[in-house]
Amino acid sequence: MKIITVENLTKHYKDVKAVDDVSFDIIKGHCFGLLGPNGAGKTTTIEIMEGIINKTSGEVKYNTQANADVSQLIGIQFQSTALQDYLTVTETLNLFSSFYEKTLSNETLIELCDLSEFVNRDNRLLSGGQRQRLLLALALINDPEIVFLDEPTTGLDPQSRRHFWQLIKNIKAQGKTVILTTHYMDEAEQLCDNIVIMDNGKIIEQGSPKQLLTRHFKQVFIYLPVENVGNELATKQRWNIEETYVEIKSVNVEKTVKELIELAVPLTGLHIKSANLDDLFLKLTGHSLGGTSHV
């Protein structure tokens, strides 16, 4: 079931077309990813969906009961939220809970967002990962059906990012719809059921990560150390030499490996890589997103 439909959404700032005729659907219970480099228009798109800024034209339709107050259905984790100094994590949860009629209990939030180790710590002393987990708890405080997460793992170390991904999976497992913006392609591949890739305010691709990769890539990449292959053979076969490795594009791994054996190429150190969303972004735009963290 579609929970949100975005139709021909456009936002102009004077001479900048921040969002340019963008349409997509979000399915209830899915993790939906909005991807793209800095300035692609992701934040503008979701801030219109959240009702924070006005659109120039187009529609954002929530598939909810008539007269339902959308603000009660959504929770938002902003890219940067100022937390009150001198308050502990528990006091911060209490403060934000007081703004809502219906809230999740502190115990539930502490468990869902893994806050138990630092509930009595002053907000100012939290690490980057702990702070993001608290901000996630604040986004969940009114037990929303739809949770917006705007680049929630930017700047976190690899371990904290993986930890945060697990929390997002837990939230999704509760049946909530998650809307995530990110410029990390690996994050989208891990978490998202569906993605929209934006560049310069426009959608350049959309679908599930798997659909997009099978649509665009028939081949896998086989890598062998240069010394196994030798420059002469690599050049003759038109294989790419990338620093210390030779890259062979193959649509049939068995056949390629058989050929390598026939050519007496040693297979020690061989590895195979399937194309990922970062490769897709490079193919679509001609430039790398540069956001893959290789965690």
Ligand SMILES: Nc1ncnc2c1ncn2[C@@H]1O[C@H](COP(=O)(O)OP(=O)(O)OP(=O)(O)O)[C@@H](O)[C@H]1O
């Ligand atoms: N208030 C504003 N006034 C003028 N231009 C703006 C405003 N907000 C955003 N823009 C411009 O709109 C474009 C899209 O910005 P937006 O913040 O939506 O991109 P983004 O994909 O979220 O980028 P980031 O990953 O850096 O957050 C950019 O060119 C930006 O400079």
